Every structure is written in C-alpha cells, then in structure tokens.
Amino acid sequence: MPTTITETPADVVILGVGYMSGVIAAELSDPLLNNGKAYSVVAITKGPYWDYVNDFSTTKYDEWGVGLGRKYDSPLPLQSTTIRNTPYQFALPVRRYTMPIQYHALGHGVGGAAQHYGGTMGRQGPWGYQMLSQTNTRYPGTIDTINPHNDLQDWPLQYYQYEPYYVQWENAHGLCGNYNGSTDNPGSDSSGYPWMSQNYRLPPHPLTPAAQLFQSTVQSAPFNYHPFPHVNALASQPYVNQYGVPVNPCVYDGYCGGLCDYACETGAKANAAYRTIPAAMKNGNFTLVVNSFIFRLDTDPTSGLVTAARYYDPQGNVHIQQGKVFFNGMWGYNMIRIMLLSGVGAPYVWKSDPTMVSGTVGRGMTNGYSPYRGTNVSGTLSNIGGNAYPAGNAGGGSVDIYDLMDDNFDHKNLGFIGGSQIGVGGYPGGGPGNITFAGGVSSASMGGTFKATQKDKYLQTKTVLSSTPFAPDLPTTDNYVDLDPHYTDIYGDPLARLTYDWTPNMYVGATYLATKVKDIFTAMGASNVTVSNTVLPGAVHNDWWGHHLRGGCRIGTDPTWSVWDKWNQCWSPTVKTPFNIFGAGEITNTSGDTVPSGTHVAGPQSYRAAEGIKQYLGLMTPGLVP
Amino acid sequence: MVDQTRREFLKLGLAAAASAVTASAIEIPMFGSQNSSMQTQLNNANTQVANLKNRVNTIVGFISLNITEQSLLEKIVETIIPTDADPGAKEAGVIYFIDRALAGDYGQSANMFMDGPHILPRIPASTTAPLSINPTLSWATNPYIPGASTSPISYIGGSVVTPGSGTQGITATPRVGSGINYQYPLNMREFWRIGLDALQKYAKDPNGAYKGPFESLSSTNQLTLLQDLWGDKPTSFNNIRPSDFAYELTFMTWAGFLMDPIYGGNQNMVGWTYTGFNGVNFGNFYGEGKDQKALMVATTPTRLKPASLAQYQQQASGSA
Numbered sequence: 034m035p036t037t038i039t040e041t042p043a044d045v046v047i048l049g050v051g052y053m054s055g056v057i058a059a060e061l062s063d064p065l066l067n068n069g070k071a072y073s074v075v076a077i078t079k080g081p082y083w084d085y086v087n088d089f090s091t092t093k094y095d096e097w098g099v100g101l102g103r104k105y106d107s108p109l110p111l112q113s114t115t116i117r118n119t120p121y122q123f124a125l126p127v128r129r130y131t132m133p134i135q136y137h138a139l140g141h142g143v144g145g146a147a148q149h150y151g152g153t154m155g156r157q158g159p160w161g162y163q164m165l166s167q168t169n170t171r172y173p174g175t176i177d178t179i180n181p182h183n184d185l186q187d188w189p190l191q192y193y194q195y196e197p198y199y200v201q202w203e204n205a206h207g208l209c210g211n212y213n214g215s216t217d218n219p220g221s222d223s224s225g226y227p228w229m230s231q232n233y234r235l236p237p238h239p240l241t242p243a244a245q246l247f248q249s250t251v252q253s254a255p256f257n258y259h260p261f262p263h264v265n266a267l268a269s270q271p272y273v274n275q276y277g278v279p280v281n282p283c284v285y286d287g288y289c290g291g292l293c294d295y296a297c298e299t300g301a302k303a304n305a306a307y308r309t310i311p312a313a314m315k316n317g318n319f320t321l322v323v324n325s326f327i328f329r330l331d332t333d334p335t336s337g338l339v340t341a342a343r344y345y346d347p348q349g350n351v352h353i354q355q356g357k358v359f360f361n362g363m364w365g366y367n368m369i370r371i372m373l374l375s376g377v378g379a380p381y382v383w384k385s386d387p388t389m390v391s392g393t394v395g396r397g398m399t400n401g402y403s404p405y406r407g408t409n410v411s412g413t414l415s416n417i418g419g420n421a422y423p424a425g426n427a428g429g430g431s432v433d434i435y436d437l438m439d440d441n442f443d444h445k446n447l448g449f450i451g452g453s454q455i456g457v458g459g460y461p462g463g464g465p466g467n468i469t470f471a472g473g474v475s476s477a478s479m480g481g482t483f484k485a486t487q488k489d490k491y492l493q494t495k496t497v498l499s500s501t502p503f504a505p506d507l508p509t510t511d512n513y514v515d516l517d518p519h520y521t522d523i524y525g526d527p528l529a530r531l532t533y534d535w536t537p538n539m540y541v542g543a544t545y546l547a548t549k550v551k552d553i554f555t556a557m558g559a560s561n562v563t564v565s566n567t568v569l570p571g572a573v574h575n576d577w578w579g580h581h582l583r584g585g586c587r588i589g590t591d592p593t594w595s596v597w598d599k600w601n602q603c604w605s606p607t608v609k610t611p612f613n614i615f616g617a618g619e620i621t622n623t624s625g626d627t628v629p630s631g632t633h634v635a636g637p638q639s640y641r642a643a644e645g646i647k648q649y650l651g652l653m654t655p656g657l658v659p
Numbered sequence: 660m661v662d663q664t665r666r667e668f669l670k671l672g673l674a675a676a677a678s679a680v681t682a683s684a685i686e687i688p689m690f691g692s693q694n695s696s697m698q699t700q701l702n703n704a705n706t707q708v709a710n711l712k713n714r715v716n717t718i719v720g721f722i723s724l725n726i727t728e729q730s731l732l733e734k735i736v737e738t739i740i741p742t743d744a745d746p747g748a749k750e751a752g753v754i755y756f757i758d759r760a761l762a763g764d765y766g767q768s769a770n771m772f773m774d775g776p777h778i779l780p781r782i783p784a785s786t787t788a789p790l791s792i793n794p795t796l797s798w799a800t801n802p803y804i805p806g807a808s809t810s811p812i813s814y815i816g817g818s819v820v821t822p823g824s825g826t827q828g829i830t831a832t833p834r835v836g837s838g839i840n841y842q843y844p845l846n847m848r849e850f851w852r853i854g855l856d857a858l859q860k861y862a863k864d865p866n867g868a869y870k871g872p873f874e875s876l877s878s879t880n881q882l883t884l885l886q887d888l889w890g891d892k893p894t895s896f897n898n899i900r901p902s903d904f905a906y907e908l909t910f911m912t913w914a915g916f917l918m919d920p921i922y923g924g925n926q927n928m929v930g931w932t933y934t935g936f937n938g939v940n941f942g943n944f945y946g947e948g949k950d951q952k953a954l955m956v957a958t959t960p961t962r963l964k965p966a967s968l969a970q971y972q973q974q975a976s977g978s979a
Binding site for chain 2 (some may be wrong): 052090092093094095096097101102103108109110113116125127128129130239240241242245284285286288297408417418420430460464465474475476478479480487488489490491492494519520521548645
C-alpha cells in the first residue's frame with residue numbers, strides 16, 4: 034500500500050534538476066558563499082542520476098537506442114503534451130518521439146534538457162532586453178502592426194545589470210570562444226558587441242575550412258561584418274570551474290547531433306550534472322532526490338506561501354517535502370504546469386480581445402528556435418570536401434556574425450524587428466541516421482535511384498552550406514500554455530496544452546534575412562544557391578517545437594503580465610502572493626532576438642535568483658526582496 | 660582480431676548444436692587423413708566454415724513476423740533498398756531488424772503516449788457544420804473508414820470554428836511521421852499487421868492496377884505500388900492512412916540498413932560501408948593512427964573501416 038511520507042523540512046527546495054537548478058544548488062548549499070550559513074538544500078527530479086562516464090561512454094554510440102528508443106529521455110507514457118495552433122482547435126497529444134527530433138519532455142534526470150542540447154551559447158545583447166522600448170523609440174507606432182495582439186515587453190533589468198551574472202555563468206560552465214570577435218580578426222574588435230567585461234574561459238574549437246572561408250568573406254567589402262568563432266559550452270581544453278569541479282575536454286568522436294541527441298560521454302558539454310551539482314554534493318547539506326515526480330505544491334491558505342512540494346516515488350508513495358523557499362527549475366511547460374496544477378500564481382486566461390486577457394502563468398510563450406523546414410538558404414562549395422563524421426558539436430568549428438541581428442541594421446519600413454545570428458561551418462556530426470533518414474523520409478526515399486545518392490555519403494567531396502535565418506518570434510496574447518481538458522499524465526493530472534502559431538515577425542524577417550545570407554553564400558563562391566521560405570501563417574509544424582520555448586512564465590516590470598520580478602521572485606497580482614517561490618529558465622526569458630542560445634540568456638537569471646533567495650532567507654517577514 | 664575469432668567460434672558452436680537437432684547435414688570432418696596435404700585440409704575446413712555460415716543465416720528465424728508477413732515484407736524492403744552492384748536491404752538483413760523492433764519496445768509502443776481519446780488529424784473542416792469531436796466516437800470519423808459517419812459530432816467545450824482553418828491539432832496538414840500525426844488507437848505491432856494486410860489486399864485487388872500478390876509483381880510495379888501508398892491512392896486500406904504506413908515502411912527499412920548491427924540489421928556493417936560511415940572507428944580503431952581532430956578540419960575525406968558498438972564495447976571492456 035502506498036503511504037504518505039513526510040520528509041525532514043529543508044531551507045531550500047529545488048523543483049527539477051537542470052541547468053538553472055544546478056546553480057541554485059551550488060550557490061545555496063555552500064556555507065562559504067552564505068556568510069557561513071549551512072542552508073539545507075533538497076533538489077527533486079523525476080528522472081535518474083546520469084553517471085555519464087559509465088552510462089554514456091559505452092552505450093551512447095547507438096543512434097537507434099538514443100535517438101529513436103530514447104533510452105536517456107523522459108518517457109512519453111509518463112507525461113506528454115498537447116498542441117494546437119489556435120484557441121479554436123482541439124489540441125492533439127504528442128504520441129511518439131520521431132525524427133526530426135521531438136523535444137517534448139526532453140530532459141530526464143540530473144542535468145535535465147541540457148543532456149540533449151548541442152551546447153551552443155552566445156550572449157543576448159542590450160537590445161534584446163529592451164525590444165519594446167527600443168522599437169517604440171526608433172520606429173514609433175509600428176509594433177502593433179508588426180505584431181498583431183502584441184504582448185512584447187521589456188525585461189526588468191538591462192544588459193549591463195546582467196553582465197556580472199553572465200560572467201559567473203560562463204565561469205561555472207566553461208564556455209569556449211574568443212570574445213565576440215577575435216584578436217586575429219581586428220575588424221570584429223571594433224564592434225565589441227555585445228560588450229564583455231571578461232573573455233570566455235576557454236579558446237574556441239578549430240575552425241573548419243568552410244568557416245574560415247565564411248570569415249574571410251564577410252569581413253571584406255561589401256559586407257564588412259564582424260565575424261567571431263562560435264561560442265559554446267563544449268570544453269576545448271581541460272578546465273576547473275570556480276567550484277573546483279574538473280572538466281574533461283571534447284574528444285571529437287562525432288556521435289553528437291541528430292539521432293545521437295548530444296549525449297556527452299566525457300562531460301565536455303556543460304550541464305548541471307557535470308558542473309554545478311558535483312559542487313553542491315561536496316557541501317554535505319545537499320540532498321538529491323531522483324526518480325521522483327513532483328505533482329503538487331502545497332500553499333498556506335492564509336498567507337498564500339508555498340509550504341511543501343508533493344512527489345511520487347517509483348513505488349507510488351507520496352512524499353511531502355516542506356521548505357522555507359522554493360525554486361522552480363523545471364523545464365519548459367513543466368514549470369508552468371506545476372504552478373497551474375497547484376494554484377500558484379495567476380493562471381493566464383485567453384480572450385479573443387487582447388485587452389480582456391488576464392493572468393500571467395502560461396502567458397507570452399514564444400519559440401526561440403528555428404521553424405523546422407522553414408526558411409532555408411543552401412549552396413554548395415565544390416572545392417571543400419572532408420569527412421562528414423568527426424565532430425565536436427554545438428556548431429563548434431563555425432564562425433558567427435551578429436551584424437544581422439538586434440537593431441544592428443536599419444529596420445525602417447522592413448516590417449519586422451530584430452534578426453538572426455548567422456553562422457557557417459559547423460562540424461556536420463551525427464551518424465548515418467542523421468544524414469540519410471533522420472530528417473524524415475518521403476516517397477523519394479525509395480528505390481535504386483535514391484540508394485545511389487547515399488553511396489559514400491559520408492566521404493564528402495564538397496560542402497553543402499545551409500542556413501535557416503529568421504527574425505524572432507514575438508509574444509502575443511494568442512500563444513500560451515494552459516492545462517488540457519482531455520488528456521492526463523500517468524497519475525491522472527492534466528497535461529500541459531500549447532496553443533501556438535508562428536508570428537508574422539518570424540517569416541517577414543526570414544524573407545529579408547534569407548536574401549542577405551544568399552549574398553554571403555554567393556560571395557563565398559557557392560553554386561546552386563537556393564532560397565526557400567515556407568514559414569507562413571498556419572504553416573507551422575507543431576511537431577518541431579524546438580527545445581527553446583521562450584516566455585510563458587516571464588520575468589518583468591509589472592505583475593499584471595509577468596510571473597516573476599527583477600529577482601526572479603514570484604509576484605502575482607493576487608492578494609495572497611507566494612513570495613517564497615523563485616524561478617528561472619528559458620521560459621522566464623521575457624523576450625529576445627534570435628540569439629544563439631536562450632539557455633545562455635537564462636543562465637544569468639539563475640545567479641540573480643540565487644542572490645534573491647539568499648536575501649529572501651534574511652528577510653524578517655515574507656515579502657518581495659527590495 | 661582475437662574478438663572476431665572468438666565470435667566465429669561461438670557462431671560455429673551454435674550452428675553445430677542446431678544441426679544436431681535437425682539432421683546430420685553438417686559434419687565437421689576430423690583432420691584425420693594423414694595422406695591429405697595441409698593445404699587440402701585447410702581448403703576443406705574453409706568450405707565447411709562457409710557452409711556453416713550459410714546455415715547460421717538460415718537459423719536466425721523470426722520472433723514477430725509470421726510466415727505471410729515475412730515473404731511480403733522481404734520484397735517490400737528489397738524494393739525500398741534494392742540490391743545492385745552493392746548490398747541492399749537483403750544483405751543487410753533489414754527484415755530481421757524490423758522483426759526484432761516489432762517484438763520489442765517499438766512494436767509495443769512502449770515509449771509512446773497511447774491514452775485516449777484518439778482523434779485522427781486531417782479530418783476535413785466544414786464551414787456549415789463545424790467539425791466537432793465526441794471522443795468516444797472520434798474513431799468513426801476517420802474518412803478512410805468506408806461508410807463512416809460523415810455527420811459531425813458535437814465536441815463539448817469546442818467553440819466557433821474559423822472557416823477554412825483546421826479544427827483540431829494544427830492548421831497545416833501534419834507532416835507524415837510527426838509526433839502528433841500518429842493518433843491511432845493501435846500499437847505499432849498492430850499497425851504493421853493491419854498495414855501489411857491492407858497492402859497485400861491492395862495489390863491483389865481484382866479491380867485494381869496490379870491484380871496479384873505483391874511478391875509476384877515486377878520490380879517496377881512494386882515500387883509504383885509503394886508510391887501509391889505515399890500518395891494515399893488506395894481508397895480502402897484497413898482504416899489507416901496509406902501514407903502513414905508507407906512512412907513506417909520506408910523509415911524502418913533505412914533504419915535497418917544503417918543502425919548498429921546489435922539491432923539485427925546492417926549485418927556485417929554493409930550499410931556503413933556503403934555510405935562510407937565510420938561507426939565507432941574514430942580514426943584509430945584498427946590502428947590506423949588517424950587523429951580525429953585533424954580529420955575534422957580536413958578538406959578531403961578519409962575512408963575508415965567501420966567498427967560497431969559491440970566491437971567498441973569489447974575493446975572497452977579490455978577483452979581485446
């Protein structure tokens with residue numbers, strides 16, 4: 034008979050153990066970082082503890098098991114998600130992981146979603162924090178036309194205020210790069226965008242021949258752009274972070290992308306399991322609870338404060354974990370779902386009239402990643418070949434420019450704002466599934482003619498360039514997350530329901546940016562440079578959600594539209610505010626351009642939240658940290 | 660090399676055991692004749708080994724596909740990846756890969772979300788009578804079910820349907836093979852059973868274009884028939900959408916050709932040799948002395964003999 038077990042109360046209870054939670058665990062459990070106070074910290078995850086050396090090093094070279102069998106991933110029978118384009122539709126559940134990869138319920142266990150991301154990083158510049166006010170100042174009166182049912186907002190802090198937190202985040206995770214520009218590349222130093230007080234901790238990975246060609250092309254006339262080596266969280270050298278956690282470098286084995294799903298067997302690719310959780314574990318007052326599914330937060334009916342997290346263990350027992358302060362570090366819509374299930378914060382209520390919407394939890398969701406099979410520019414470099422197989426992933430080996438993003442070019446009368454980071458020359462990576470069929474098969478994938486196209490596919494005599502530029506998805510009142518009325522998880526609680534369609538800014542911007550990329554590819558000497566743009570209203574393929582949901586649980590300047598304040602602390606507009614819950618993650622990003630990494634933008638918030646939690650624990654009475 | 664020899668021995672042992680049960684068709688001669696030259700003895704032994712290898716293949720057997728399905732699916736996968744001057748699905752043992760997948764997690768839909776209600780996408784919207792869904796009856800609204808009710812059923816909680824837009828899931832036609840595309844209340848093993856049966860019925864249809872079992876058709880017609888499925892040409896297909904089944908057939912055939920041999924396909928790594936893929940040979944598995952980091956930035960390709968996960972694990976466990 035399953036029973037109810039009351040656990041020893043803790044000072045800090047962490048929900049989910051991913052990138053952001055790792056920082057909270059490391060920062061709050063170390064007495065040296067808390068004026069000698071040894072806070073007790075408990076972190077709870079639904080998945081297992083991955084010992085990458087033993088779990089991945091001998092089993093990950095297996096595209097079928099990892100990519101299709103999803104042996105490292107969150108099981109869909111446990112919980113899925115339903116999706117639809119408009120509030121008028123019946124949302125269908127995601128029933129299976131297929132290729133192209135479905136990142137629903139992506140992360141599982143310690144390390145979370147970061148177990149299965151490429152490691153791409155890159156800071157968000159100052160513009161991304163003030164998109165609304167910057168647009169209203171420079172292009173007054175245009176935002177409502179550009180983005181119907183606009184719900185775009187500014188962040189509570191500006192870039193320079195987050196900059197110190199960026200440095201902490203980059204130190205903890207061992208990022209590779211050479212500023213956003215290189216001393217080998219004087220042109221880019223004059224840009225210095227976005228400004229950095231400290232260089233990335235490790236040098237960039239070796240550039241591929243295609244990347245070098247891109248670099249020399251774009252820094253010359255007529256472009257005069259500012260290229261720099263791609264930034265990623267994939268250690269290029271051995272490294273020890275500020276918590277004393279040692280890091281192994283990348284071994285370039287090639288089993289990274291596509292069906293391999295980025296499971297890293299050396300720990301070169303950063304995630305909490307390899308960078309911050311080991312630090313917390315050394316502190317002695319940190320407890321890691323694995324294979325435990327959090328299903329409710331209890332609240333005090335008088336004060337509104339969160340009192341405990343309830344979770345199921347694998348035997349079905351209910352555990353009650355009380356705490357003084359809680360950190361919601363769950364991934365994506367799971368962060369929203371646990372709050373909606375528990376009545377914490379004000380649930381978003383959609384109305385067709387954007388002035389009549391209310392609530393905050395679930396509101397303002399955007400997609401921070403590329404529309405799959407959307408805009409694409411491709412071309413062929415016939416003079417550069419190479420091996421398709423070896424790889425450090427995360428776009429390692431590539432070169433990027435920021436010149437076509439943010440407001441780094443004049444947007445007057447263009448009909449969109451923002452732009453896209455453009456990168457060329459990453460290692461191909463992935464196994465044969467990745468190249469031959471992982472992108473999906475069609476009627477053309479049959480017979481001897483198609484078979485012939487696959488011969489020696491991995492021994493490339495030329496390089497295919499490909500880029501999918503698009504302008505950022507902007508928050509509207511029509512894209513949101515709520516609870517599904519029909520489908521439930523294995524325990525009988527409603528699934529998260531996503532209502533989403535592309536916003537015009539994405540595809541209007543894509544059309545413009547594609548022509549710019551076409552010019553670059555042509556100047557590089559590529560042949561057959563082709564542009565396709567199929568990102569149109571209603572053309573969204575919701576099966577490609579990307580793993581970069583941004584917003585939906587935003588930080589902000591006003592509790593009428595944001596869940597969290599400038600300390601990532603809950604401040605719902607209700608009378609009884611659960612002040613003692615904090616949250617950070619990609620979905621707390623208020624807005625942003627098509628930056629390389631929403632995770633990198635979320636990272637500083639985890640350090641900000643850690644500071645906020647420390648201050649909250651010092652308050653005499655519960656309330657907002659000043 | 661030591662490992663290969665050991666595996667060879669194990670295979671032979673297995674074959675010998677099997678032969679003892681079936682008949683004395685295989686006998687391993689003793690090197691008894693003092694008059695034979697060593698070379699003759701060696702030749703004889705090699706012949707025996709070759710015979711045994713053939714025997715090994717015949718005792719692999721199937722654990723999920725029945726006899727009827729075996730003969731049909733064999734021809735289907737050989738149509739998708741034909742054997743020409745290079746090995747195809749046949750040599751790769753693709754059918755064994757699929758057979759084992761169907762018997763395992765894939766066939767049982769063990770990692771799929773299978774809860775109801777099951778509502779198929781692509782049900783046409785109607786502007787005059789907005790489509791709505793009664794979860795208990797939704798299966799009956801499948802347009803591919805002959806005689807299914809065409810009158811819309813009320814979906815409680817649904818509201819106004821925008822004319823011209825989809826009424827559930829997503830506005831665009833979901834891409835075949837996508838995660839929300841498969842909404843059948845069937846696990847994958849049942850889906851394949853129904854699909855293979857429907858395919859054969861379509862081939863045999865006396866009023867159809869082919870009028871005979873799939874296996875009996877010309878290779879051109881076999882390919883054309885599979886193209887028909889992709890184009891949703893069959894009007895009757897056991898109540899599933901033909902292109903959904905065509906997707907699984909094509910996807911799983913390529914997977915069987917290219918995934919690691921531990922799953923039963925890609926035998927002898929013929930798929931990897933064909934595509935030039937290295938497997939887990941990162942440049943020095945067989946002592947080639949190549950540096951992965953240097954290969955990564957090379958401008959011309961280097962062909963490496965592939966290595967499999969099993970080889971890698973044996974090496975890693977120190978048995979090499």
